[in-house]
Amino acid sequence: MDLDLTLIWAILIATAVFLYVAMDGFDLGLGILFPAVRGKAERDVMVNSVAPVWDGNETWLVLGGGGLFAVFPLAYATILPALYMPLILMLLALVFRGVAFEMRFRMATPRGQLWWDRAFSWGSYVAAFCQGIALGAFVQGIRIDGRAYAGGWWDWLTPFSVLTGIALVVGYGLLGACWLIGKTTGELQIRAYNLAKPLAVATLVLIAVVSATMLAISAPFRDRWLGLPGLFVGAPVPILVGLLAWRFAHALERREEVTPFLCALGFFLLSYIGLGISMWPYIVPPSVTIWQAATHPKSQAFLLYGAAVLVPLVLIYTAYVYWLFRGKVTAEAGYH
Amino acid sequence: MLANHLPSALDLARSQFAFTVVWHFLFPAFTIGLASYLAVLEAFWLATDRPVYLDTYRYWLKVFAVAFAMGVVSGLVMSYQFGTNWSVFSDKTAPVLGPLLGYEVLTAFFLEAGFLGVMLFGMERVGPRLHFLATCLVAGGTLLSAFWILSANSWMQTPAGYSLDADGRFVPESWTAVIVNPSFPYRFAHTVTAAYLTTAMIVGAVGAWHLLRDRTNPRARLMFSMAMWMAAIVAPVQLVLGDLHGGNTYHHQPAKVAAMEGHFDSVTRAPSILFGWPDAQAAETQYEIGIPGLASLYLAHDLNAKVTGLKDLPRDTWPTNLPLVFWAFRVMVGLGMLMIGLGLWSLVLRYKGRLFETPWLHRCAVAMGPSGLIAVTAGWVVTESGRQPFTVYGLLRTADSVSPIAAPAVAASLAAFAVVYFAVFGAGIWYLFHLFNQTPRPHESGPPVGQPVRTAGITPAPALAGDAHLQPAE
Numbered sequence: 001m002d003l004d005l006t007l008i009w010a011i012l013i014a015t016a017v018f019l020y021v022a023m024d025g026f027d028l029g030l031g032i033l034f035p036a037v038r039g040k041a042e043r044d045v046m047v048n049s050v051a052p053v054w055d056g057n058e059t060w061l062v063l064g065g066g067g068l069f070a071v072f073p074l075a076y077a078t079i080l081p082a083l084y085m086p087l088i089l090m091l092l093a094l095v096f097r098g099v100a101f102e103m104r105f106r107m108a109t110p111r112g113q114l115w116w117d118r119a120f121s122w123g124s125y126v127a128a129f130c131q132g133i134a135l136g137a138f139v140q141g142i143r144i145d146g147r148a149y150a151g152g153w154w155d156w157l158t159p160f161s162v163l164t165g166i167a168l169v170v171g172y173g174l175l176g177a178c179w180l181i182g183k184t185t186g187e188l189q190i191r192a193y194n195l196a197k198p199l200a201v202a203t204l205v206l207i208a209v210v211s212a213t214m215l216a217i218s219a220p221f222r223d224r225w226l227g228l229p230g231l232f233v234g235a236p237v238p239i240l241v242g243l244l245a246w247r248f249a250h251a252l253e254r255r256e257e258v259t260p261f262l263c264a265l266g267f268f269l270l271s272y273i274g275l276g277i278s279m280w281p282y283i284v285p286p287s288v289t290i291w292q293a294a295t296h297p298k299s300q301a302f303l304l305y306g307a308a309v310l311v312p313l314v315l316i317y318t319a320y321v322y323w324l325f326r327g328k329v330t331a332e333a334g335y336h
Numbered sequence: 337m338l339a340n341h342l343p344s345a346l347d348l349a350r351s352q353f354a355f356t357v358v359w360h361f362l363f364p365a366f367t368i369g370l371a372s373y374l375a376v377l378e379a380f381w382l383a384t385d386r387p388v389y390l391d392t393y394r395y396w397l398k399v400f401a402v403a404f405a406m407g408v409v410s411g412l413v414m415s416y417q418f419g420t421n422w423s424v425f426s427d428k429t430a431p432v433l434g435p436l437l438g439y440e441v442l443t444a445f446f447l448e449a450g451f452l453g454v455m456l457f458g459m460e461r462v463g464p465r466l467h468f469l470a471t472c473l474v475a476g477g478t479l480l481s482a483f484w485i486l487s488a489n490s491w492m493q494t495p496a497g498y499s500l501d502a503d504g505r506f507v508p509e510s511w512t513a514v515i516v517n518p519s520f521p522y523r524f525a526h527t528v529t530a531a532y533l534t535t536a537m538i539v540g541a542v543g544a545w546h547l548l549r550d551r552t553n554p555r556a557r558l559m560f561s562m563a564m565w566m567a568a569i570v571a572p573v574q575l576v577l578g579d580l581h582g583g584n585t586y587h588h589q590p591a592k593v594a595a596m597e598g599h600f601d602s603v604t605r606a607p608s609i610l611f612g613w614p615d616a617q618a619a620e621t622q623y624e625i626g627i628p629g630l631a632s633l634y635l636a637h638d639l640n641a642k643v644t645g646l647k648d649l650p651r652d653t654w655p656t657n658l659p660l661v662f663w664a665f666r667v668m669v670g671l672g673m674l675m676i677g678l679g680l681w682s683l684v685l686r687y688k689g690r691l692f693e694t695p696w697l698h699r700c701a702v703a704m705g706p707s708g709l710i711a712v713t714a715g716w717v718v719t720e721s722g723r724q725p726f727t728v729y730g731l732l733r734t735a736d737s738v739s740p741i742a743a744p745a746v747a748a749s750l751a752a753f754a755v756v757y758f759a760v761f762g763a764g765i766w767y768l769f770h771l772f773n774q775t776p777r778p779h780e781s782g783p784p785v786g787q788p789v790r791t792a793g794i795t796p797a798p799a800l801a802g803d804a805h806l807q808p809a810e
Contacts, residue, residue: 153745296508
């Protein structure tokens with residue numbers, strides 16, 4: 001077959017995972033910013049700003065998991081057992097958070113609200129941290145024997161995975177702050193501007209530290225990034241991060257409202273592309289490529305027919321819902 | 337010594353799956369029906385412009401928002417559970433089951449999640465007609481989701497349209513045969529109908545609860561009357577569907593039916609055993625009380641038909657927990673009979689014009705509130721425990737499906753699931769009861785948006801500023 005279905009699927013699933021990170025990232029980020037925003041009215045605005053869309057955001061995570069099962073079952077069947085603890089903790093955290101979304105407005109007493117606010121915030125922290133840990137452990141590689149995971153159940157915990165965990169919490173916090181800049185006015189917006197600056201600095205420092213650590217601990221990464229022709233493929237990535245950082249600082253200074261969010265997304269996209277360059281063509285580093293992990297061609301083709309129609313459709317109505325709920329969210333009127 | 341008594345990683349993984357899936361299914365069993373009910377209410381409202389429909393719609397929309405959120409997050413857990421705890425199963429079945437679950441996400445989950453926001457918060461922004469479309473899309477999404485997940489489950493019960501490759505992995509040969517596998521049409525019809533009945537029982541119980549307080553409340557009368565129509569018409573239909581489903585199971589999974597019936601010996605004029613205790617060790621059902629010939633009649637539709645018993649089937653294909661399958665089946669059927677009884681009683685009283693004036697009917701309807709949820713759970717226990725000791729019936733054993741995860745890891749995560757689910761979903765369900773207890777009022781507000789719910793309804797004056805905007809047609 002001329003068309004490499006597996007490659008198309010790898011790109012599609014990578015895109016789904018990125019869309020998840022981009023969209024659930026900012027709504028997890030709001031929970032991460034909760035401790036910095038004390039007032040109930042302001043917290044209500046924050047949650048209101050994502051209430052109509054958070055459910056759809058999280059669905060991309062289901063697509064990430066479901067897509068991996070459908071198209072790269074070997075990856076699904078080895079990565080998930082390898083990352084057992086962080087993934088289960090993440091799911092439990094998302095349970096807390098998802099229910100807190102509905103419940104925090106409905107509590108009759110301030111105590112009840114505070115309890116659900118904490119569930120929302122802690123759920124966001126734990127989910128983001130566990131996602132970061134999972135990412136770090138994944139990058140460091142997964143031991144496989146035959147078609148099964150061969151490592152222990154604490155293998156995922158390393159200094160590097162803790163570092164990536166922290167990095168993701170900070171990065172999501174930045175996305176959340178930039179989302180608020182775009183969706184709010186007045187004091188809360190000023191607060192978001194003030195938070196965005198240190199969070200952006202921290203995010204950039206962490207991106208640099210994580211990148212440097214990856215180069216230091218892994219010879220394959222060094223060869224890929226510092227050898228030829230990798231140097232030319234990879235070099236634009238850090239340069240673009242630098243340019244974007246400059247644009248971001250400029251946007252904060254001029255109190256632009258949309259650009260900071262786009263720049264923050266840009267940091268994530270570039271890091272993600274960098275990660276892609278590092279990993280390629282492995283889906284379970286360091287041994288299984290996307291072609292080795294791929295399911296039967298018939299299954300890939302059958303689902304791709306549907307995805308070719310449905311993914312654009314999903315994107316269109318997701319965009320419609322975002323557009324429908326566009327504009328600033330204020331405390332007085334809630335959504336209405 | 338002690339190690340022999342500790343549960344194995346396999347037992348723990350099974351417990352974990354059973355625990356999370358039972359919790360999960362409580363929510364969709366309710367929301368599949370509730371989404372359709374909301375679509376019907378909104379359609380009536382658009383057609384008649386009578387505020388009672390809109391008020392009842394809003395009353396149940398608040399419930400729907402909470403129940404749906406719990407369904408989403410508990411479902412998210414399920415989509416990862418296959419990989420974390422059942423990685424060998426995932427690897428072997430993914431070429432067949434993967435695309436079905438992929439289609440579920442692409443056709444159903446995004447549809448539901450995307451338009452739920454419009455349904456909950458969008459009336460003001462899109463107007464009643466587009467809002468109705470959003471409600472219909474969410475309801476359609478829940479049905480599509482049921483379609484795909486039940487197709488996948490049915491394939492595990494009655495695999496078809498596949499071949500096995502050299503490594504023992506399932507390879508799809510015909511997608512039509514995979515999707516519309518032999519038990520799928522029956523299981524789909526039976527399960528969706530069960531979900532509708534579950535919702536009818538809950539809506540009926542809430543309506544009855546408020547009728548007991550004030551039998552003139554038009555919203556309580558509306559929901560009670562609609563629910564009793566469902567009980568009267570759909571519960572008998574469900575009996576027929578269940579019988580057809582049973583016949584299909586008898587054909588394809590004789591061991592499951594033998595376990596459900598408590599039949600160890602293959603006999604003609606097989607009795608329908610009402611009570612007893614199936615004992616696998618003794619290979620007989622003890623203390624049995626039965627009606628001779630009845631099982632032959634409803635399984636094979638012939639009084640003299642020979643019905644296969646467990647002893648004629650290989651011992652290592654018997655369901656692992658016979659009393660569980662046997663008793664769960666009786667719980668399901670018993671509750672179904674009570675629903676039919678409730679429906680018929682309501683029909684008689686409706687004919688006499690006393691549907692709203694008979695407190696005993698209302699009390700019984702309140703008592704029957706959870707019956708749908710219990711029956712649906714029992715039904716799933718029958719079909720899933722009855723499939724044991726296989727994950728893919730006859731082809732892949734449960735013991736050969738599990739992940740290579742150490743028992744302490746599975747035990748720790750099971751404990752964490754138990755604590756979190758009881759705490760979080762317990763609080764959520766407690767809150768649902770709080771909502772059920774609130775009287776459905778005229779000018780019912782939608783789900784609370786910018787304010788806590790206490791401002792809506794309990795205080796004498798409408799304190800919610802946004803309330804006025806929520807009444808587009810009045």
